[in-house]
Amino acid sequence: MEKVGAPWAVREVPDPQVRPGGVVVDVVAVRVPSYTRQVLDGELGYDLPTPLVPGPTCVGRVRAVGEDVFAHRPGDVVLCNSLHSSGDAVGSPDEILIGWTGTGSARSARMQQVWRHGSFAERACYPASCLTTLPGGAEWSRPELLPFLASLAIADGGLRRGGLRGGQTVLVNGATGNLGGAGTLAALARGAVRVIVTGRRADALAALAALDPRVRPVPLSGDRASDTAAILEETDDGADLLLDVIAHTPTTDPTLACVDALRLRGTAVLVGGVRHDLALPYQRIQRRQLTVAGSFMFDSATALEVWQLVRSGAIDLDPVRAHVFDLDRFEAALDRAASLTGLEYAVLEP
Template identity: 40%
Template sequence: MKAWYKETLQTPLACVERPDPECRPGSVVVDVRAVHVPAYLMAMVDSTDIPLPVPLVLGAGGVGVVCEKADDVFNVEVGDVVALDSLVESGDIDHPEDVLMGLGEIGGRGESTEVVEAMRTRWRHGTMAQKALLPKEAVTRLPGAEHYEEPGRLAFLTWLGIAGEGVVQSGQQPGDIVAILGATGQMGGAAVLVALAKGASRVIALGRNEAALEKLATLDPRVVPVQLTNDVEQDAAAIIAVAGAVHVVIDTMGDAESANPLLAGFTALRDSGTLVLMGGVRQDIPVPYGEVLRRRLTIRGSRMYRPETVLSVWRMIEAGLIDLPQVGMVEVGIDDPKAAIDTATKTTGLNFVSLRP
C-alpha cells in the first residue's frame, strides 16, 4: 500500500510503499476512503518542539470501509463504512491515559509513562494511507453512509466530531445563545454547524478574517458575525449586544498569541453559563474565583470525541440538519504529500482538504 511516512525527524514526509497492515486480535483493517488534511499539519510535520514518534505513518481520523476484522470484533462487519477515531485509551478508570494514533500526542497531563509509550508503539501508525489498522474501539459504523454521494466530504466528520463533542460538553440546549471563538477556522466553522444543528437561537461567530465571517453569515440567519478587536471589554460588549449575555462560549482558536478573546467570552457569559476550552491558546488565563463561584459558571475542557458523538453528527448530516456541501472541499491524492499539505496550509475558513488515498 501507499502511505505518508516519516522515517526520522530529519527526513521529509514522503509517499512510500509499505506492507499492508495485518489484522490482530481486537482490531480491524480498513480501506481508507478520505482523511481531512488540517491546515496546521505542515508545522507539525516540520516541528522538533513536539517531535512526532517516528518512524510513523501520519494521520488521524477519517472514514473508511472495513475489509478485515478479528474474530473477537463484534461492533462492525466487513463492508461497513466507518468513522475512524485516533484516540487510544488505556481503559484504566482510576488513572486514565491516552494518545493520538498517527500523531503520538499524549493526553492528560502530557506525561510520558510506560503505558503511554507502550500505546504509542503498539498503535503507532495513522490513517494517511491506503489501508489502516485500528483497535475496534476506534471505528464507529455509519449506517447508510455507503449511499452518500460525495464520500470525500465525509473526511470532515473528524472535525465535526471534535467540535460536536465540545458542544455536547457545553450542555447546549435548544434556544441557547452560543458564541464560537475562532469561528473563522476549520474547527470553529464545524462548531458553528453543530451548534446550529442542535437548535441554537443565535450563533455568534467571532474571528478576525472578515471574508470568512461574511461566509459564515450566509449559512443561516441565526449566525451573527462579530470581528474581534483583541480588546476584552470591547469584544465582550459586542458579544452581549447581539442578544444579551450568552449561555455557552466555545473556544476553538488555533495557536493564539493572546488570551484576550477568551477572556472576552468569559466576560460575556450569563450566570450559570458554560465555557468550553478546545482550542490552542498557549497562555494561562486568570480565573476570578469569586465570580465563578457567585455566578455558578462552568469551565470545561474537551478533547477529541466519543463514538456516540460522531454517530450523532452523522445522523444530523443524514437528516439534513448539517449540510456538508456548505463546506468548501478540495480533494487531493496520496502521491505528493508536500503539495497536498501546501494546499491545506492555504485552505482557510469553512473549507478543507480531503485526502483520497
C-alpha cells in the first residue's frame, strides 16, 4: 500500500532483514478478517503508516533470528501476534498491531516505523517477544487451520479476563462471527455448562447449535427488551459471563441486551468492534454487583494454552472450514473474506 485508500498491488519488495530482537518468518498462513477491505481503504479509520505491507497476526516458520534471540530457532512453527507493546512497567504502554494499526500517539508512530510491515507477504519480521512457538506445529497436517488459533486466543483471552470457571453459563454476543465461533469452541472446551450464542444469521446459529447440545442459539431481533427476555429463557437465572465479540453495530442495544441478561455478580467482557459509548445501567450494575471489563488481543500463555487444547482434541477444529488463497488471488481473498464469518474463514497462504 502506497497510501491509505489508494489502490494496493501485489508485487516484489525487498526481503525483510533480520535485526536485533527480531525474527524473520516465512508466512505459513494468515486469516483475512471479514472487514479487511474496510481497513485497507481507510473506512474503519485504522492508523496505517504508508508505504505498508499490511496484514494481521499470522502463523509462520522461523527462517532467521537476531543474534540476541534465544527463544526461537529456525524451523520452529510460531504464532506471530501482531500486538507489540512499548512494555513500560511504569505508566501506560503504547500498543501497536504490527501491519495493522497504532494508537495515534507520537510514540506509537515511532514504534510503527521500526516494526512496520505485516503478514500479507511471503516473509515478515516480528519482535521475538511477539512469537509463541507451537510445539508439534511442524507436523500439524492442516496449516490452513492454524490461523484460527489467533481467533481462539483472542476469544479465550476474553474468557480468562472474565474469570471463566467450569460449570458457568457463557453468553457469546456476535457468536455468528469469527471471534464468536472461536469463543463458542473455547467456552465449550473450558467446561461451560451452557453457551448461549446470539447473532442474526440463522445458518450460522444452526452451525453453532450443531456443535454440542450445550449450545443454545438466540436470534437477535435488535429490540433490547425482547432480546434480553429470549436470552434469559435459555438460562437458569441469567448468564455468568458475557463475551461480547460483536462488530460495530448501529446502536449498542445488542450489547446492552446481553448486559441486562447477566446474573448476580456476572461479568461482561468487551472484545468486539463497537465504536459507540455504552450507556451502562448504573443501578443494575451496583445492585447486581456486575463487573464490566475490556480485553484486547492475547498473551503468549493464552496462545500456547489454546494450541495445547487443540492438540489434545479438547478444542476440535473439524467444524472450522478454511477457504485458501495465494497472494496472486489477494483481491478474491478480500471478497471471499467479506462473505465468510463464524466457523468459515478466508486464509492467505503466501
